[in-house]
Amino acid sequence: MGTEKEFDRKVELEKEDGHVLHKRLSQVDPEMAAKLHPHDKRKVARSLQVFEETGISHSEFLHRQHAEEGGGPLGGPLKYPNSCILWLxxxxxVLDERLDKRVDDMLAAGLLDELRDFHxxxxxxxxxxxxQDYQHGIFQSIGFKEFHEYLITEGKCTPETxxxxxxxxxxxxxxxxxxxxRKQNRWVKNRFLSRPGPGVPPIYGLEVSDTLxxxxxxxxPALEIVQSFIQGRxxxxxxxxxxxSNTENKRSSHMxxxxxxxxxxxxxxxAHMKSKSxxxxxxxxRRLDSDAFTTIGSQSISPDRDKELEEKGSVGQNDEDLKSSV
Structure with missing residues (x-):
């Protein structure tokens, strides 16, 4: 029941505007707010939820985890200290081809019937x-929302459509x-390889391009690696x-x-500074600044301005002539 209430509160928070949530988080946990984008409503809502339910900021929780014995950049100590990761x-x-075939196999195994029944x-x-909300629960799973249009129109449109x-x-x-x-591969690299340090298990790569x-x-190789860890060698x-890079900050905020x-x-x-946008x-x-500069320049040398200066000059000369005559 408690977990259900926590989930409901998080869902409730995510319905609010992202910038409003982010502003609220910046008031109770400025450190975490500086690391999160206002559009990342899930994480912003989660940090707010932690504070609301415990009275302790999310960033403080993370600091405490990192400070524990065996803690590190991944958080608290690992459950099994002498561990490793086998990365296939x-x-x-090759991977793309296998994934396409996997989808074809799922369809052949009755994916559409399963989707129709669930729908x-x-x-x-x-x-x-x-x-309908495809952002929460089972509805956000890959393989369901992609067939939304097909499922809601099946039997209501032409066979061709x-x-x-x-x-x-x-x-x-x-x-x-x-x-x-691709996202999973980036996650492995960013989570483990880009942040080596205490508590981060070693990653052993295993090439699976050729199944033969x-x-x-x-x-x-996998058996040898695991056996070595068991034997302590x-x-x-x-x-x-x-x-x-030791100096690179993954959570720095730039405006x-x-x-x-x-x-x-x-x-x-x-990357943004070099982006096309x-x-x-x-x-x-630069074009706007150049146009503005040109406009100002043209105003300073306009015929009307020259005439005005000429008239002022004539007045000055007449005054001098009058003084000399007196």
Whole structure:
């Protein structure tokens, strides 16, 4: 029951405007607010939820975890101290092909029937009540929302249109599956390889591009690594290393006044400064500044201005003539 209430509160917070939530978080936990983007409502809402339920800021909780014996950049101490991670990875083209085939296999195994049944039992009423939300619970899972148009129009449109929507859903499912696989790889790199330190287990890469070499490329090296850890000796294989910067801050907050955007992270900020959108805004600003300068310059040398100066000069000369005559 408690977990359900916590979830409901988080969902309730996420319904509010992101900037309003972020402003509220900055008042109770400025350190965490500086690390989170206003658009990242899930994390902002979670930090607010922690403070509301405990009276302690989320950032303070994290500091306490890091300070525990065995704690580190990943948080508190690991449950099993002498651990390692086996990371199976493949060439991107090979992985993409496998993921496409995986979707085809899921469809052949009855994915559409499962989706229709779930839609009829749990989703159709929500759509009729205009209360559907693909951002929470099972509804955010990959493989459901991609077929939304197909499911709500099946039997209500021509077979040709229905078939087109089905193909669209299948293609969307394949694309989002491949995108998620890339995200998982980035997560491994950012979570473990980019932040080495105490408490971060070593990562051992196992190449799985060629399944015909599974025994020699995956199984045997994996068994040797695990056996080495059990026996307390160093494995023959070397863990994966990735260049990283000790000074790079993944949670630094930058405000680009030119683009009106908040950028989180030093690397993201550097990328933004080189992005097409930012360079376009810079070019646009220079053009506006140049036009404004030209306008001011043209006003200073306009014929009317010259005439005005000439008249003033004539008045001055007449005064001098009058003085000399007196």
């Amino acid at each position: 990875h493949a060439d991107q083209s 009829r039992r749990y989703n159709q009423k929500k759509i009729e009540e205009n209360s 229905s078939n087109q929507l089905l193909k669209k859903g299948i293609e969307a499912l394949k694309q989002v599956t491949k995108r998620y696989a 070499k599974w025994e020699e490329s995956v199984l045997e 160093k494995p023959d294989a070397a863990p994966v290393k990735m260049p990283y 680009c006044d030119l683009c009106g955007r908040i950028i989180i992270g030093d690397r993201e900020w550097a 930012h360079l376009h805004q810079m070019k646009k600003r």
